[in-house]
Amino acid sequence: MAWTRDDMAKRAAQELKDGFYVNLGIGIPTLVANHIPDGVDVTLQSENGMLGMGPFPYPDEVDPDLINAGKQTITELRRSSYFNSAESFAMIRGGHIDISILGAMEISQGGDIANWMIPGKMVKGMGGAMDLVAGVKRCVAVMDHTNRAGKSKFLPECTLPLTGRNCIDMVITDLGVFSRGEGETRFRVTELAPGVEIDEVKAKTEADLVWG
Amino acid sequence: MSSKVFKTAAEALQGLTFDSMTVMSGGFGLCGIPENLIAALRDSGAQNITAISNNAGVDGFGLGLLLETRQIKKMISSYVGENKEFERQFLAGELDLEFNPQGTLAERIRAGGAGIPGFYTKTGVGTVIAEGKPTMEFDGEEYIMETGLKADVSLVKAWRGDTQGNLQFKKTARNFNPMMATAGKVTVVEVDELVEVGSFDPNYIHTPGIYVQRIIEAKCEKRIENMTTRDPGLGRGERGSA
Numbered sequence: 476m477a478w479t480r481d482d483m484a485k486r487a488a489q490e491l492k493d494g495f496y497v498n499l500g501i502g503i504p505t506l507v508a509n510h511i512p513d514g515v516d517v518t519l520q521s522e523n524g525m526l527g528m529g530p531f532p533y534p535d536e537v538d539p540d541l542i543n544a545g546k547q548t549i550t551e552l553r554r555s556s557y558f559n560s561a562e563s564f565a566m567i568r569g570g571h572i573d574i575s576i577l578g579a580m581e582i583s584q585g586g587d588i589a590n591w592m593i594p595g596k597m598v599k600g601m602g603g604a605m606d607l608v609a610g611v612k613r614c615v616a617v618m619d620h621t622n623r624a625g626k627s628k629f630l631p632e633c634t635l636p637l638t639g640r641n642c643i644d645m646v647i648t649d650l651g652v653f654s655r656g657e658g659e660t661r662f663r664v665t666e667l668a669p670g671v672e673i674d675e676v677k678a679k680t681e682a683d684l685v686w687g
Numbered sequence: 688m689s690s691k692v693f694k695t696a697a698e699a700l701q702g703l704t705f706d707s708m709t710v711m712s713g714g715f716g717l718c719g720i721p722e723n724l725i726a727a728l729r730d731s732g733a734q735n736i737t738a739i740s741n742n743a744g745v746d747g748f749g750l751g752l753l754l755e756t757r758q759i760k761k762m763i764s765s766y767v768g769e770n771k772e773f774e775r776q777f778l779a780g781e782l783d784l785e786f787n788p789q790g791t792l793a794e795r796i797r798a799g800g801a802g803i804p805g806f807y808t809k810t811g812v813g814t815v816i817a818e819g820k821p822t823m824e825f826d827g828e829e830y831i832m833e834t835g836l837k838a839d840v841s842l843v844k845a846w847r848g849d850t851q852g853n854l855q856f857k858k859t860a861r862n863f864n865p866m867m868a869t870a871g872k873v874t875v876v877e878v879d880e881l882v883e884v885g886s887f888d889p890n891y892i893h894t895p896g897i898y899v900q901r902i903i904e905a906k907c908e909k910r911i912e913n914m915t916t917r918d919p920g921l922g923r924g925e926r927g928s929a
Contacts, residue, residue: 542715610810
């Protein structure tokens with residue numbers, strides 16, 4: 476059985492270590508907050524200007540002046556702090572955030588990521604994604620292994636406009652986990668989702684990986 | 688004695704608006720946007736505006752108001768995904784758009800207000816953002832040059848302000864507002880609450896009044912883009928409270 480979105484988020488949450496400052500992207504990465512392992516205390520950064528993001532509010536706690544980067548209403552914690560956008564990205568670009576978990580449309584075997592634009596089709600913008608992949612110490616991408624047509628999203632080179640070059644350290648897909656250590660250029664298959672065979676992953680992957 | 692305090696948004700923009708002007712407008716999504724000043728800018732009739740704002744509002748609210756009336760010629764933003772009219776005008780070639788990474792946008796505004804004409808960043812290296820920009824190597828790593836941004840008028844939303852223009856922002860409604868306050872030739876602020884000078888502890892002023900030329904008190908709708916709540920049936924404080 477390949478992993479579900481929630482399984483992928485749960486696996487990504489295993490990358491969080493006690494004391495980490497963490498930025499979670501929109502989509503599957505947001506679900507990671509529901510799976511933070513017991514005994515691991517992390518502080519979530521919201522790029523619109525908050526450290527120590529709390530859970531969603533009860534209906535009577537909603538404050539329009541308190542939202543996350545996905546524009547969802549949230550709450551504060553006792554540890555929370557607020558700051559302006561320049562300071563928020565000083566934190567991000569300056570290497571003070573320990574890990575970023577973000578969604579992806581394509582990843583290349585060299586660790587490039589594309590996740591912000593489909594030319595002629597989708598005009599949304601990169602938001603803070605380019606700053607995150609440029610500055611955060613460790614970047615973990617979470618995505619489906621293939622697109623709806625069954626084509627590999629893990630490629631020799633990205634076909635979509637890049638968000639960043641040579642910046643992804645780990646890729647978690649519905650089929651498994653692919654990682655590379657510091658200084659390693661190629662990704663290694665480090666885990667398979669339960670019931671997934673290596674041959675299936677090979678057949679669905681265009682990127683050149685270290686297999687086992 | 689001259690006063691920074693104006694009665695209405697329309698009066699506060701009097702004499703400041705003109706065709707082909709550059710305007711900065713604070714906010715992240717619909718949080719911390721100067722709602723009343725945006726509406727007054729629309730009513731001023733200024734055309735061919737270049738708008739610098741992280742987002743473009745939503746259809747019919749925030750900067751979406753000025754897109755509907757075709758008063759905006761160009762947007763400099765990091766993310767415009769919440770506005771269908773924007774997407775339509777852009778794909779039809781009716782609107783210029785310059786995407787900036789969010790941190791680059793914030794830093795360009797900060798630099799503009801701080802008298803720094805350019806700076807180097809690693810954000811966007813190897814992407815379309817780097818095309819045509821000078822690069823420089825520092826410690827073996829490549830960086831691209833970005834320039835500071837300024838505006839003819841900055842429209843800012845703060846929580847509380849005093850009659851000297853000293854400002855405090857509320858929670859995540861702060862976002863781009865403090866930098867934009869520094870980068871406008873003229874900065875106009877709307878606040879939820881206008882207080883007499885001396886009401887604030889000087890230790891807790893976020894933006895000093897030197898950056899603020901005009902200020903109004905105005906009621907904001909504060910529309911919520913993505914209302915998300917948790918089940919009231921769950922016990923309070925059952926999730927982490929530290």
